Amino acid sequence: MDHQTPTYPLIDPDAALFISGAVSISIGTRSADMLPNLTRAVGCRLSPDRSRLHLLISREQSAAVLTDIADNREIAVVFSQPSTHRTVQYKGRDARIETTVDGDHDRVRRYRDAFVGELVPLGYSEHAARAVVDCRLDDVVVIAFSPEKAFNQTPGPQAGLPLGPGAR
């Protein structure tokens, strides 16, 4: 398999808007002995050239994931919009742990509000929706990586197909 970093940003402007919105964000990693691990992110930010994703996560909720990143840097992340089920998965092999930057705490707050605003009209209670994305702000750390591959994962026959630049 070709793992060369693409010369174009895999995330086009439309996808950039999508992943910055009220979407559920899940991060998958694996341990040295190939056990999968999983955590939820509470926001994300994209580098200006759209080549690098920065995922905001709770350290205490993500201990195994952080250990895995330090071990092998493999990562998968899924963005899914509950109201439409539009779902995209990105994978990379250069993930690393970073500290938050100015604005990240506000980013988490805005993300939570948007996420709750997405779920409540679907019939979920506000306190349940808030609990799903709850964490201590002073505990937030960042996982950054450059997506190498993108896949459409919206449920249906097209699920699993690779996405190219501009593909949705």
Next chain:
Amino acid sequence: MPRLDLIRECLEGTIPAMMATCASDGTPNIAYLSQSEFVDERHVALSYQFFNTTRRNVLENPHARLIVTHPLNGERFRMLIRYLRTETDGPLFERMRAKLAGIASHTGMSGVFRLLGSDIYEVLDIERVPGQVAAPPAPRRNLLAALRVCVERLAACTELDGLLNTALHCLEAQFDIHHTMVLMLDGSGTRLYTVASRGYETSGIGAEIALGQGVIGVAAREGTPIRIGHMTLDTAYSRAIRAATLESGFTDGLETEIPLPGLPESRSQLAVPIKTCGRLLGVLYVESAQDLRFSYDDEDLLVTLAGQLGAAAMQLNHGGDTAEPVESSVPLPAPTSGPPAVIRHYAENDSIFIDDDYLIKGVAGSILWTLLTDFVARGRHSFSNRELRVDPRICLPDVSDNLEARLILLRRRLIDRDACVQLDKAGRGHLQLTVRRPLQLVDVIENLPHTRPPLTASTASGRP
């Protein structure tokens, strides 16, 4: 670690579970699960619908990580699970397939959205994800205490009509479930007919559903409870796939959307087969306009109630026959005043029309025709269940057929139509026919004319 049975609500999928797997080359993958099922304290089942990356990964590397979320308070649990096997038949598979099929048929996705297998996983570890959660809503009431009241009331019933009405009344009074019905399987085993209901604008008695149609029909066909707890989301999910399917030009096999009987805004549905002695008798169906109304606990309760209902119904269907012969009643003169009511009987399907108004068909129609024939010919107005059961003119599909349920259906239809003929219980195992107008009986041997007033949807076809 937390017990799986205490967090089984998290497997409802109302907040979809996330699943991480790892390929043999070390590439992680994430998928959202459309369906997960509590199997027992150590096992969960996940639906296998497409051969995707998740599927390929677990066949290579059986460990997977799940995050499941409690639908009411958002509490999250992370599980380490290990793939064991895939079941492609048996009760669990049928239950999951039926649930999926119920969702699919509800939105016209039959044949597209289908279960290939139930993947069974062993649960190796469960941890609670740290985070604040609000207290879950207080339980509505002590469900076991409520169940006990129902069981005692049902045990006191001495006839089928009362048993069915007591069951539905109990569901309302004890469990706060306001929209309920009981449907019985007809003799052909292909259709269910409504024999009791509570909470609807019209009783719907006599309304039919084909086996396999909708949530009720699928529960009956598969012989397993079907529970859909979050109609909005399940529907939206099916519709997302449907849109994607339409876009991909993969449209063959899409059926016309079947409207669900009952509540127009039904958000929670639970259909539980009524079984006894290894036989399916019918379905107990409850629904609610509220999301997430019925839990695993409610399903347990209804399965328990349906078990008692089935055993009692079976007993009362046969125990209701009196051993004594009917006293030969003095023939009553037929009413002579007023215009005669023209009663047509179509032999083709035993349908009965009173003055061109459709009344009923099938076995219940055959029963009424027999009673009216005897009434007109001999002035008889009193009949016993026992003689009806063996009367060769009434073609009961088999000796164990539910005559009592047919009589309930017939009586209720006569009341609902305010017919000039009424049938009342006259002591145990006896029926009293009341006729308010002179009758003119017309037996039609040839096929039903196509110019007949259209039959209503609830009576369209089949033999109740």
